[in-house]
Amino acid sequence: MPLPTEANKILEQVLNLVNENFPPTQAQQIASFAQHFFNSVTPEDILARDNVENLYGAAVYYWRFASQYLPEQTKVQVYNPQFEQDGWQSAHTIVSILIKNMPFLADSIRMALNRQGLTVHLMVHPILTTQRDESGKLIAISPTGNSESLIHLEVDLQTESSILLKIASELKQILADVRIAITDWQVMQNKMAEAFQELQKNPPPIDSNEINEVSDFLQWARTNHFTFLGYREYKLDSKTLVLKRIKGSSLGILRTEDSDAISDSFAQLPLQLRKLAQKPNLLLLNKTTTFSTIHRPVRMDYIGVKQVDAQGIVTGEKRFLGLYTSSAYHQSTLEIPIIRHKVQYVLSNMAGNGHKNQALFYILETYPHDELFQIDAETLRQTTLGILQLQEQQRIRLFVHPDTYGRFFSCLVYIPRERYDTELRKQMQKLLQESFGGTHVDFNVRLTESVAAQIHFIVYTPTGTCASIEIKKIEQQLVEITRSWTDRLHTALIEHNGEEQGTYLSHRYANAFSVAYREDFSARHAIYDIDKILLLEANNDISISLYRPIETLDNSLHFKLFHPHTHIPLSLVLPMLENMGVKVIQERSYQVQTAKNVWIHDFELLHHESSLQIEQVKDAFQTLFAKIWRQEVSNDGFNRLVLYAKLNWQAIIIFRAYWKYLRQTGANFTQEYVELALINNPKITNLLLDLFNARCNPATRDNSTNIVEQIEKSLDSIASLDEDR
Structure with missing residues (x-):
């Protein structure tokens, strides 16, 4: 790890440059400022930016940036320093901020930059205590004075001037929100205290227990459990059922829209929902639909205190917007007003059962607190009992x-x-x-x-x-989503093989298939591959599967080759498949961890037989390939007849033998030409096979005369005289 002394040496060089380039009095001010600034930078970050001239330039820039400032100002600059004109440069865009020190600045700035998709590579945030004259000119950095936040950020490089302006504009708006929320913080807290006092002095004609609980909640919220961001008062029109803002009541982030306009969000609710506003329940706890721009990037919490007159009629609302603090989320549910009564209600239904009562309390303690504020007690009881049933x-x-x-x-x-x-x-x-x-x-x-x-x-x-x-339908869909590939394999194997054998195979193959295989093939597909692997283990040879995935084109096939122990080179298989009338488009290999370490090679094939039905050629194709693999059948173009004339390996041998006989008799046609003639005329090829069987197979009735007539008739339609011959 780099030593701090190495960083100190770099900073000494920076201070030397300051002393060399500025008059003594000014150099002393800049040096003092630079030391305060760089005290907030880690040694690692200094060493990562060990160009002394750049660090010197940054120190001078920020001294000038902070040299003139008034407390009500918010200074923001977003730019790309260039060495030639600025005396320093950076690989990132620089964001510079000077503002009166207040809470939530760092969090809110990071949030604003993140919302714009910018990564913060470095954030330096020294708190300066300054002495300034009436014009805002910096006199000195001192132990007492104004507390100011100087913030340096390095974000992803942005070169468009419009983007730089947009970043600066949004930061100024966010900082204005922070400033106004902090400025009105105490006033908003006092408003909640007033709401509490009003309930105590002039309680509405509703249940005293509710009044006491709401009062306790307001006291709890204002004592470091709620971060106040906004406040507004509303008047409810009982005839039109609209909420109207009370002008002059808006505070915090709501202060910028202070008018007597109606609440648009409330007006857009259906009538049956707006009628809920007339119910004299004192407290409304909910979430807003808008995100906080301050402190945490979450939807704001909403505390509404209804105003109820002496007749029990709701006349308006006092609305607080903000965020529950971290202490509120970590406090026991039995200590939080409103929530504690719901928890006690739920636990009372489990009285007398110590173990379950303890488990239920743990569920309530770990239940989302935001949800606890909003959910009713009976729904909470039913939900938590359902969760209790899930234990273990x-x-x-x-x-x-x-x-x-x-x-x-x-x-x-x-x-x-x-x-x-x-x-x-x-x-x-x-x-x-x-x-x-x-x-x-x-x-x-x-x-x-x-x-x-x-x-x-x-x-x-x-x-x-x-x-x-x-709900049950959605829950079942969630079950399907959460089921792993191995779960589906287990179920499929039992369905395919019965419970005993399926369970045995599930244990054996649960972790045998590679991640690549699981991504490419479903568990149901795997059960048929397991069948092939079991055959392979029995004969120690190869297993084969010709298939057509449902999503492939009509002229596409897939061919799986299973082989024990070793991976098969593509160069070995490619000539065999091409001589069988297909073109190999791609091949993917998968290793299956079994006793014999099986390799599955999946070939994607193309063919030109438009009328091909896979069930007509599957067995013949697989058997022929196995014969070629074992060198029991020649590997040549006659094997294409398996697809184009739908012949089996025995029939192909007959035509290969005919060709060899013709060659011995001095026929002028090449083997390739004879192969093409047979492939191009599959009907005649099959008639020639029928003629062979009629004349040579003792078990077949001799109807050769009829077959010869069919052949001669078919020859008339052949365009090529050579193929005719």
């Missing part, structure tokens, strides 16, 4: 909870932990989005010591969606 079971379950306003479906999926991987999660996500008609999906994965992995999907749908969903 290798099963897949789906639990669905629709949003009250029809904006999303919350889907909890439990699968065996060892089955979970990213690819499987993507498949499940795609299935759920299609099944619920979703526009997009959020997810969160939880892996614990439990045998089951928990994946929480939120499938967002067009507002007001309340379609009838067949």
